Amino acid sequence: MSPVTAATPAPAGDLVLRCTNLHRHLGQGEGRVHVLKGVSFEARRGQVDAIVGPSGCGKSTLLYLLGLLDQPDEGQIEINGQRMSNSDDLARTAARGAHIGFVFQFHFLMLEFTALENVLMPMRKLAKLAPGAMEARAHALLGSVGLGEKTRRLATQLSGGEQQRVAIARALANEPAIILADEPTGNLDMKNSAMVFDLLTRLAKDHGQAVVLVTHNPEIAQRCDFTRPMRDGLFV
Amino acid sequence: MSPNLRIAFRFLTAKKRAMMMSLSCTILGVGLFIVTQATTSGFESFFIKTMIGSDGALRIVDRIQDTMRSMGVSGAAGIQVRALEGVKYLEGIDEPRRIIEAVNEFAGVLGVSAVLKGDVQISSSFKLERAQIFGIDLAQHLRVSQLARKIVAGRLEDFGKSPSAALMGRVLADRLQLTVGDSFVINVRGESRRYRVVAIFETGLRDIDRTRLYLDLVEARSLLKKPTGATFIQMNLDDPKRAPALAARMVEMLHHNVEPWQLREVEWLQTFRALRISSAITVTVFTLIAGLAMFNTLAMIVIEKTKDIAILRSMGFERRDITQIFLWQAAIVLAFGAVGGALFGAAVTSAVEHVPLTISTLFKTDHFLVEWNPWHYVEAIATAVVMVMIASLVPARRAARLEPGDIVRGTAQ
Numbered sequence: 297m298s299p300v301t302a303a304t305p306a307p308a309g310d311l312v313l314r315c316t317n318l319h320r321h322l323g324q325g326e327g328r329v330h331v332l333k334g335v336s337f338e339a340r341r342g343q344v345d346a347i348v349g350p351s352g353c354g355k356s357t358l359l360y361l362l363g364l365l366d367q368p369d370e371g372q373i374e375i376n377g378q379r380m381s382n383s384d385d386l387a388r389t390a391a392r393g394a395h396i397g398f399v400f401q402f403h404f405l406m407l408e409f410t411a412l413e414n415v416l417m418p419m420r421k422l423a424k425l426a427p428g429a430m431e432a433r434a435h436a437l438l439g440s441v442g443l444g445e446k447t448r449r450l451a452t453q454l455s456g457g458e459q460q461r462v463a464i465a466r467a468l469a470n471e472p473a474i475i476l477a478d479e480p481t482g483n484l485d486m487k488n489s490a491m492v493f494d495l496l497t498r499l500a501k502d503h504g505q506a507v508v509l510v511t512h513n514p515e516i517a518q519r520c521d522f523t524r525p526m527r528d529g530l531f532v
Numbered sequence: 533m534s535p536n537l538r539i540a541f542r543f544l545t546a547k548k549r550a551m552m553m554s555l556s557c558t559i560l561g562v563g564l565f566i567v568t569q570a571t572t573s574g575f576e577s578f579f580i581k582t583m584i585g586s587d588g589a590l591r592i593v594d595r596i597q598d599t600m601r602s603m604g605v606s607g608a609a610g611i612q613v614r615a616l617e618g619v620k621y622l623e624g625i626d627e628p629r630r631i632i633e634a635v636n637e638f639a640g641v642l643g644v645s646a647v648l649k650g651d652v653q654i655s656s657s658f659k660l661e662r663a664q665i666f667g668i669d670l671a672q673h674l675r676v677s678q679l680a681r682k683i684v685a686g687r688l689e690d691f692g693k694s695p696s697a698a699l700m701g702r703v704l705a706d707r708l709q710l711t712v713g714d715s716f717v718i719n720v721r722g723e724s725r726r727y728r729v730v731a732i733f734e735t736g737l738r739d740i741d742r743t744r745l746y747l748d749l750v751e752a753r754s755l756l757k758k759p760t761g762a763t764f765i766q767m768n769l770d771d772p773k774r775a776p777a778l779a780a781r782m783v784e785m786l787h788h789n790v791e792p793w794q795l796r797e798v799e800w801l802q803t804f805r806a807l808r809i810s811s812a813i814t815v816t817v818f819t820l821i822a823g824l825a826m827f828n829t830l831a832m833i834v835i836e837k838t839k840d841i842a843i844l845r846s847m848g849f850e851r852r853d854i855t856q857i858f859l860w861q862a863a864i865v866l867a868f869g870a871v872g873g874a875l876f877g878a879a880v881t882s883a884v885e886h887v888p889l890t891i892s893t894l895f896k897t898d899h900f901l902v903e904w905n906p907w908h909y910v911e912a913i914a915t916a917v918v919m920v921m922i923a924s925l926v927p928a929r930r931a932a933r934l935e936p937g938d939i940v941r942g943t944a945q
């Protein structure tokens with residue numbers, strides 16, 4: 297486990313995530329594609345980065361690597377100064393649980409569970425809070441994404457946008473140092489997009505979390521601290 | 533509840549039909565295992581109980597003669613000599629009193645009775661039948677057999693009152709058309725003596741009930757012209773399972789051939805054993821099917837829940853947790869299956885126990901024989917646990933091996 301925990305806000309500007317020269321090929325044989333062609337990137341506490349670019353340029357692929365869900369063919373990933381790209385599955389899993397909150401491009405809730413249970417899931421796994429505190433925090437998080445009334449609903453009984461907001465609340469559950477969100481506002485109307493984006497930026501500013509989001513929405517990209525345009529597997 | 537157990541429960545309830553399928557297979561497997569064990573060992577234990585109850589747990593049958601001394605004794609009248617693997621056995625027991633005294637010193641021996649046996653012919657006014665007379669001292673013999681409980685007509689107390697009193701097997705009495713109070717004649721070596729049936733017994737073992745006739749030992753000695761000695765000495769033990777060990781010690785100390793019940797009826801016992809094992813193998817197939825059903829259910833859940841697996845892995849659940857989630861599902865089904873199967877097995881066993889069934893060949897019963905033994909339940913559940921857990925390991929480990937990156941890209945297989 298890394299000595300740095302997400303719960304202790306560090307001064308803004310600290311480097312929490314750095315990757316250098318990431319390469320990733322996908323597919324096999326004839327269909328093998330060089331998707332990422334040497335991407336380097338940094339994320340700092342209290343800072344919101346937007347990755348933008350045309351469909352298929354490799355944004356999600358990069359985010360999976362940064363979220364330690366996938367491994368690069370070449371290059372380094374450091375989280376809180378620790379090299380993660382070559383570490384074993386257990387270490388990467390532990391880092392995911394403690395330091396990273398991931399919002400998938402396609403909302404990905406666990407459908408047999410209620411909104412509340414979905415948000416509780418990472419907290420129960422980490423088991424850092426008392427059960428009562430977990431519930432209170434889950435309720436608060438769902439409230440902050442505008443779902444305070446629907447905490448007991450099964451995921452299947454929520455709309456696409458609502459599910460996405462639950463997924464965002466879940467990504468924030470363990471107060472991760474890094475929040476990686478793949479088009480978190482993709483399914484949302486203007487009002488909810490604004491709410492989710494405001495929540496993410498507020499977290500970055502107040503708790504010193506690093507937020508990296510992928511977006512196709514130019515308005516949102518514009519409001520981020522930095523915009524990283526990507527094309528064909530490289531930042532331009 | 534641990535997060536993994538909680539998730540396991542939800543995954544199962546999401547796949548109700550498949551889960552019910554493996555649950556019923558488990559219930560069926562455990563239940564049928566119990567029923568077949570209860571019935572096969574029911575007949576076996578009835579046979580053993582009746583056999584020990586009639587002929588005792590241990591019998592001292594022959595005297596062992598070391599070859600050095602064989603010349604001196606072999607001349608004695610009426611004693612046959614046969615050789616077995618270099619050891620000579622002199623049939624019968626010369627000094628029953630001395631042996632009985634010695635045997636009484638052994639711990640675990642509850643009763644000892646000397647028996648003089650002889651083949652005779654019996655004639656009633658209707659028929660002639662071959663029979664075996666067993667000369668006994670009733671008081672002693674009641675301590676090594678369940679004869680008192682096997683009387684179906686007449687009074688046992690009348691046996692000691694007169695030397696002509698006889699206890700006759702049920703089938704033999706029927707064949708001779710004799711009832712309590714009737715008299716009959718025993719012919720042996722040209723001599724005839726008249727006796728009276730004072731009671732009729734039925735052990736349930738047909739071989740005994742068809743040929744056996746009990747007389748007082750003193751009368752039998754006079755009839756068979758064997759004033760001393762006995763054919764065998766019958767013993768009753770507090771723990772019949774220890775018979776072979778005790779027999780081995782007695783052989784050494786008494787220089788007599790001592791036969792435990794396990795050896796006496798070895799053919800039947802082996803037949804029962806083979807039957808029990810073969811039926812156990814058959815019903816193990818049912819638990820195998822329960823295992824396959826569980827495999828199928830879990831494999832289905834793994835495929836349907838790959839996205840959930842990726843989500844869980846993304847929030848810090850380890851491979852080990854994923855394995856555990858799927859093994860928990862098997863364990864939940866097993867827990868319900870074990871309880872359901874035990875209840876089902878007990879219900880069927882008790883139903884079978886009341887099935888009327890008339891057997892009168894090897895032994896006599898009018899209903900299905902079952903044995904109520906908690907070990908059958910333990911064995912059945914243990915077999916199901918092993919089968920189902922082994923079958924679950926494969927999908928559980930497959931689920932754990934899935935890479936979250938492959939899943940979210942849709943390239944996991």
Ligand SMILES: Nc1ncnc2c1ncn2[C@@H]1O[C@H](COP(=O)(O)OP(=O)(O)OP(=O)(O)O)[C@@H](O)[C@H]1O
Nearest residue numbers: 322323329331350351352353354355356357941943
């Ligand atoms: N299994 C695969 N085999 C081969 N190529 C793949 C595979 N998966 C993805 N790709 C390719 O990798 C490239 C990057 O995909 P990625 O999902 O990262 O794009 P993206 O930038 O997130 O696009 P979008 O904005 O549409 O989500 C795409 O061109 C895609 O065709």
Ligand SMILES: [Mg+2]
Nearest residue numbers: 355356401478
């Ligand atoms: Mg994408």
